[in-house]
Amino acid sequence: GEWSSDAASGCMSVAKGEQLLLKDTYAGDYTLTCKVRKTGGEQGFQFFVGMSADGKTGYRYNIGMWSTNDRAELLRLENGHERGVLTEHSGKVIEMNKWYDVKIVVSPMKSEFYIDGKMILSYVSQPMPLQFIHSGYDEDNGELIVKVVNAADSVYSTTICVDGAEEIAKSGKIISLTASSAKDENSYEEPRKIYPHESDYGGFGKKFDFDFPPFSYTVLRIKAKIK
Structure with a gap:
């Protein structure tokens, strides 16, 4: 179809089979408005949003599909391949040579x-x-074994309630594996940058609070008898 827009400086148009790329990159919240007209071909028009720098991963709106031109859908793209329809709509016919506000x-x-x-x-x-x-x-x-992964970049504070156990020891062991960021990794220079550390802990009980660090994998070993 043909694309015309006042969103950027001046008027932009795209002929049949061509693509228009916006000059600016938008992140966070934004609204894109434009006018679209189908001038030929069997299908309607497409919009790509949230695309990666290589143009292979993101989302694609297909508008005016099938021979009836009344189907619309949003697809997920990954490495240039379609990974499924996220949402769809039928009933809005895209007519030839008619301008639509998008x-x-x-x-x-x-x-x-x-x-x-x-x-x-x-x-x-x-x-x-x-x-x-x-x-x-x-x-x-x-021992009761509790394993917790916190993949967030902030502390995960929670209250743990131990049900179905008795004679819960106050003292136990904590084994933790933490990183300073999601991009951290071990290397030849720093082979133990991310490495499990064991420590004693004296705050276990039937109900206790615990703060799990950002980007961490934590194992709590609690001495207890199962009822």
Whole structure:
């Protein structure tokens, strides 16, 4: 189709089969508005948002698909390959030689697509959890094992309640593996930059508070008897 916009300096237009790249890079919250017209071909038009620098990973809006030109969808792209439809809509026909007002509202957590003032696609990303907790019991040593991963860049403060156990010892062991950032890694020069450290802890109980450091994997070994 043909793209015309007042979002940048002057008017921009794109002929059939060509692509338009905005000069500026937008991050955080932004709204893109433009006018679009289909001038030929079977399909409608496409918009790419949140793309990586190499143009292979991100999101693509397909508008006016199929022979009926009434299907719209948002797809996830990864390394140049389609990784599934995130949301879809049917019923909005893209007609030939008709101008449409398009608005795309984007934030780090949400993206909305409007045509002529009506939202036809909306997607809210599901954030990956940054804390993982697993527990079990070491029968040979009589210890409750609690494993906690904190992948966030801030301290994870929580209260741990021990149910189904008795005679919980106040003193126990902590084994921690921490990094100063998500990009830290071991090297030949620093082979133990990220390395487990064991320490004593005297605050265990039926219910206790614990602060898990940023970018950490922590194992709590609590002496206890299972009921």
